[in-house]
Amino acid sequence: MNAPLLGPPKRHVPILVPAPREAIEGDYYGKRVVLDGPxxxxxxxxxxxxxxxxxxxxxxxxxxxxxxxxxxxxxxxxxxxxxxxxxxxxxxxxxxxxxxxxxxxxxxxxxxxxxxxxxxxxxxxxxxxxxxxxxxxxxxxxxxxxxxxxxxxxxxxxxxxSISIGGEPKGVAVLTLDPQGGPLDDAETTALLQALAAAYEKGTVPIAGLVAVWLCVLLGPNPRMLAMMRDEDFRRVDGRHPEISVPRIKGKDASGRTQFKVRKLDERFARMVEELIAANDAARTGSEWEKDGYAAALFPRREPNPHLAGRPQQAWAMHRTPQEISLLVARTVRSLDVRSPRTGQTLKASPRRFRYTFATRLLREGASPQVVGELLDHKDLQTIRAYLNLRGELVEKLDAAMAMELAPMAQAFLGTLVGSEGEAVRGGTRASRIFGSDPSTADGLGTCGSFSFCGLAAPRACYTCARFQPWLDGPHVRVLDELLRQREERRARGLDGRLITMTDNTILAVADVIHRCENAKLERATSAGEA
Structure with a gap:
């Protein structure tokens, strides 16, 4: 029997590497690059x-x-x-x-x-x-x-x-207002901020994730900026006024942290940053970080990056990479379990989405492209054009029906509903009673459960406070009507979006309280009927 015919044997062609070259003494960053290996x-x-x-x-x-x-x-x-x-x-x-x-x-x-x-x-x-x-x-x-x-x-x-390729289309998620990858809308932002505040109050989310998300909301940074930040970037001017230096990422800056932009912080967020820095200090106690020359990263890794051991960049070994920062932000947002009013699904957000949100809100509120470019740290305004091409976004009319529909999803109310003043923490203390716009009336709204002076304007600030205990039979509908009337008045006067929507967070919180009161009364009536 004849053997089957075989084709010519396949040639083995080895994979090649370049011949050794002299080291580059000055790369793009002015650093040395060795070129003598595979x-x-x-x-x-x-x-x-x-x-x-x-x-x-x-x-x-x-x-x-x-x-x-x-x-x-x-x-x-x-x-x-x-x-x-x-x-x-x-x-x-x-x-x-x-x-x-x-x-x-x-x-x-x-x-x-x-x-x-x-x-x-x-x-x-x-x-x-x-x-x-x-x-x-x-x-x-x-x-x-x-x-x-x-x-x-x-x-x-x-x-x-001779072939023109063109660039990738920019800002598609922004231009289409993509509900999955585009900028967050006002209701989503409100719900997220309330969930962040509640998580911080209850201590249910690691402080590093909370601070990272807050920075994304407040500053719209690139994740590389957050990856470069260190504890020393936070300070209090004259021991009082908090600010943070954000490293710039443009230009030939291989060693990093040579240029900064200083941003002011509000007191509540400043305390969160100080708590994170204290946690970082505690983690470094007894470690070999300083001995090994590791810098005090604001968002440190659990273990040093092995890729940097023994290299000139070893000081960065405890810094997270931009990808790790993005993962930290995404996981933190997901853990808050915020429901998007647009999609009805758990809200997902990355530093990129927060950056989109930051830019679109600035432009909507009247900021110039130059101001937006400076705040986003763009070297030119080419990237800003996608935001400028947004179709006109009018501030939607918010009425009682819409507020009641959005309230459960917005999760703006953070307090605890109580049946009466007697059931509340500090309910026996008259000074803790919260009244409506006219404190001379006997119609109280609820009880403040805080044992310290907060200095916020009652009753509006109370509905978004975790210490507020609204009463089941309080005149909350009257508060909602007044807030909606004032909002419509600002809209009719043609004020800009920021001034019109400044109380939307409180409106949704009051509507949430009303919604909960109705459900609680229904449950009580049902229980009484069954008895």
Missing amino acids: VWQLNDFVHPEYALDWASLGFTHRGLVEATADFFVERIQTSSASNVVNHFNALKRVKKLRSFQAWSAPLIAWNQPELNQTLFYEARDQAGFSRGELSHVQRWFGFCARRDGSGVNRTSASILE
Whole structure:
């Protein structure tokens, strides 16, 4: 019996790495980069894992490998580490293209054609490369074509350089007001802030997560900014006025923390930051952090980052990465279990969503693009255009019916409903009684359960306070009607959105109390009927 015919044995083509090169003495950040091994370690203090692993590139053509290495030497000197890594990751996808595989491993080794524009067309039309990735491939292809022996066809490079790729569409989530990834609306923001306040009051959420989310709400920072922050960035001017220095992330700043923007903080949030710093100090007690040269990160890791051990950036070893900061924020928001009035689902939010929210609210309230760009730390106003193109967002009319519908989802009321004054904490103390707008009447609204002076304006501030105990038969509907009347009056006068909506949080809290009172009365009536 004849043996089956076998094809020619497959040629084993080894994956190549670049020949050793002299170290770059000054990269984009002015730092030294060693280029004498299969892995080129880049300088990025927040992303110490950034490196070019040439074996993962999978190139087998010596000329192309060396030309590609020259390409990245130039990129390292002129671009940020993240930009270099993005280029490298785009090229790692190239090895999977059929046109590239056919070129790099031809059936007849000595008759290998040059790499042509078919590679780019396949990446664009079949492989689903993003516009950014196509731009990276286009730039690399043109560079290699100018290197003798790279195997890249120069005519094809000229064809590709004439193709306009364009940038990725910006601000889609903002322009469409995407309920999953776009800016939070007023009701969602209100519900989230109330849940944050309640979680802090009850101590149910770790303080690091609370502070991270509050910073996202107040400042709209990039997660890289939060990753760079340290305990020393918080201070009290003259021992009284709290402020925090936010590190800038633009420009050639590899060592980080050379430029800051100072932001003022309110007293309530300042106390939260001080609590976090105290917790960080307690965690460092007895540790080897200072001995090992670790800086006091505001949002520290549990263990030092092993990628930074023994490197010049070792001081950053206890800092979380931007991805870890984003995860911290997302997990904290999810743990609050806030229901979105728009979707009816648990609210999900990342630093990016908070950044969108911060910008859109500023523009809606009349801030100029220059002010928004300065607060977001954008070097130019190109990125702000997506926010400026938002369709006109009118402040919706909020009436009693809508308030009652939104109240259970907004979760604005944080206190405890009581049947009567006698059931309340401090109910026997007349000084703790909360009256309506006219304290001369005998109609009380509820009881303050706080044993200290708060200085807030009653009764409006009471409905959003965790210490407030509204009475079941209190005239809460009268309070709601008055707040709605004042809101409509401001809207009719044509005031800006911020002034119109400034009491919406209280309106939803009062409506929530009314809703709970109705349910409680219904339950009592049902129980009495059954008895």
